[in-house]
Amino acid sequence: MASDRTSAFPESEPETELADPMMLQWLGSLGFGVEYVRGGGNTLHFLDGAGEEIPVIDFAGGYGSLILGHNHPDIVRAARDFLDSGSPVLAQGSLQPAASEVAKTLSAIAQREFGASEPYFSVFSNSGAESIEVALKHAEFDRVLALRAVTEEIARHLDEARTAVRDGLAEVTAPAFDALGVVAQDRAAGAAGFERLAAAVRAENARRTARPPLFLALKGSFHGKLVGSVQLTYNAAYREPFAALAPPARFIDVDRPEALRELFERERGTVLDVVVDGGGIAVVERSFPVFGAFFCEVIQGEGGIREMTPEAAREIERACSAAGCPVVVDEIQSGMGRTGAFFASSRIGLRADYYTLAKSLGGGIAKTAVTLVRGRRYRPEFELVHTSTFAKDTFSSTIALRVLELLEADEGRAYRLAREWGERLTAMFTALRGEFPGVVKDVRGAGLMLGLEFHDQSGAQAPQIRAAARAGVFGYAVSGYLLTAHRIRTFPTASAVHTLRFEPSVLLTEAEVSRLGEALRTLCQILRDQDGRAFTGG
Structure with a gap:
């Protein structure tokens, strides 16, 4: 019996383009x-x-x-050799020596260009925008774990203070009640007074720590068009239709990097802690991590090929270090040797906590990306909460490794x-x-x-x-x-x-x-x- 499936598409109708x-x-x-x-x-x-x-x-x-x-003939040859070998492209949950070699090579290049011994860990993804998303997620994961550590420490301090009150070694002071706005009729002595104070501390801290994280980027920036990365992209036409999907970033003028220090001071987050001070229980303020990360391109691509000065880089690094805010340098377009060094940021002395790489890493054949995470920042637990089916596939890793070999050949x-x-x-x-x-x-x-x-x-x-x-x-x-x-x-x-x-x-x-x-x-x-x-x- 002949099929009539084509009857819905009469030949007399013009063909409709269905892709963009x-x-x-x-x-x-x-x-x-x-x-x-x-x-x-x-x-x-x-x-x-x-x-x-x-x-x-x-x-x-x-x-x-x-x-x-x-x-490039060497990259094409590497692709053909790989496909001819019959090696599996996707073998998740197994050893991935090509990806491991890419990670080691990238870390060694970073150590060389920035004069550091600290390693960088690699998190693989599929595109530049995804590598930004990885940095965004890892930075937030790091912030959440740091916030959890602060909260747990405050809980321990409350337990220690409770024991001191119970044993008659300390008493809640009037200034402690004042700090939390506890009115006179709600105050009490001894254990009852302490529990009212402790409840007020927990409630106030829950309110303060509920604020969303603050991510920062430069005016003129472009970091992608995915749900998170588009919030870091300055062009309002790309960003505003999706503003409700994720917390918006704050944008800093690269020509006025001191504004970053001002923002850190204005937006810093604090929580309340309790300490046993002599025979009294005091309430003190302490910082908690509210800044997720500062994202920047040292040469803005989509923003008009605009360079960051070494002076701005030093101010950014100083301000972020003082605020405990990690720096993410987007090297998706400027990296891989395009500016005369593997990392464009190394030319102006800006050492980051994260680097994002993509584009040329795939040699014009594969689609691959990497987010490099500084050793002191890396959270191994992130490997359990962030995965990707196609990231770190053997084909793209093999191509990326050949690209790195070609870039590094003949002393660069x-x-x-x-x-x-x-x-x-x-x-x-x-x-x-x-x-x-x-x-x-x-x-x-x-x-x-x-x-x-x-x-x-x-x-x-x-x-x-x-x-x-x-x-x-x-x-x-x-x-x-x-x-x-x-x-x-x-x-x-x-x-x-x-x-x-x-x-x-x-x-x-x-x-x-x-x-x-x-x-x-x-x-x-x-x-x-x-x-x-x-x-x-x-």
């Missing part, structure tokens, strides 16, 4: 509607109408995921290349700013994580340029022009759309850099001359 239809339409309107069929190094290829391959130089680099380029040649090509690109961008001061506003970044900011064009004479700026898509329109007119691929940063990002691999060539320079110079001429027809391709 609005996004695909938007990409097409800006000139990005091409399918790339082949990639290698910094080059992608798409097919034109005649079926011919058209090469495109890729300076977007998978939003910083391709420090070693598309389909990849890091040197990132620095050298970064200096070359920075010099080229700076020269453009000098030649076109009314077009190029700023050049920022380090290594192969660079931003080129254009002046606001919302008042442009050319209607095509003005319309793109006023619609908030100027950077995307510029990127569309570069792709269609020059076969150069890049994108703006998500929260600063007048800034183009450049994050190619270390496999750059002089010809690729020259092509980019020619394309950007032509673009600057078009913007200077307000040639709207050229900007939109006629």
Whole structure:
């Protein structure tokens, strides 16, 4: 009997796109509607109408995921060798030597770059946003256990004070009752008075410790779009629709890091404790952990390629240390050697309690991420309350290990290349700013994580340029022009759309850099001359 399943889809109806239809339409309107069929190094290829391959130089680099380029032959070989070996990808609840080796290598690199002997433990996940969630959860788990320890210590102190009162060695003092607002008619002597005091202490502490944890981040930050990570992302368009799902973060201005110390002082949490002082029972205040963690990027990616200064890093580290607040450095985009060192934070001397890594860790082939936790902070019990089916799979760990070997090879040649090509690109961008001061506003970044900011064009004479700026898509329109007119691929940063990002691999060539320079110079001429027809391709 013939099936009639296709009757619900008449051939006369147009095919409906079911995967991100609005996004695909938007990409097409800006000139990005091409399918790339082949990639290698910094080059992608798409097919034109005649079926011919058209090469495109890729300076977007998978939003910083391709420090070693598309389909690096050594990484591809490692993937093929693994798959050909028949090794299981998923064998949870067993020894995972590849993941263990990745963890040891990452810890050794951190110890080397930060000049420390303390190890870092690895918690594996599947994406950058998930690595932020891991840091968020581990920091909160650590805070809860620390709070529990404070509560248990206060309970012991109450027991000790109760014994002292019972044995006639101490008596509740009037100031102790005053501290808790116990009125005169409710006060009593001896054991009865103490129990009223103890009940009041427990009730007040329960009220104070019920406040939610306070997580902090920088203005301009981007840490992902999952339930927890989106609360740490500054862009309100991403964050506000989901504000009710998790406690919101407080955002600090990176140009005013002293505000962090002020916030710590203003928001510090205290609980009440009791002490036996001579022959009296006194009530004292003590701190309890209310600050979950401070999250930061030392180079903000989506926020416009903005660097943290060494001075700001020192102030952040001092303030967080004094407040007992752990520091989480998001190295998802800036790490893995992109800035000329494995950790961008090591360049400015910021040592964190947590580091998050992803993107290039998978070599452009695997999806993997790691959260590094400083030894003194690590809670082994976390392994029982946080697990993930696909995290630490053998395939992605094997690929990550090969990526680390390639980055570390030849005494870190990849890091040197990132620095050298970064200096070359920075010099080229700076020269453009000098030649076109009314077009190029700023050049920022380090290594192969660079931003080129254009002046606001919302008042442009050319209607095509003005319309793109006023619609908030100027950077995307510029990127569309570069792709269609020059076969150069890049994108703006998500929260600063007048800034183009450049994050190619270390496999750059002089010809690729020259092509980019020619394309950007032509673009600057078009913007200077307000040639709207050229900007939109006629």
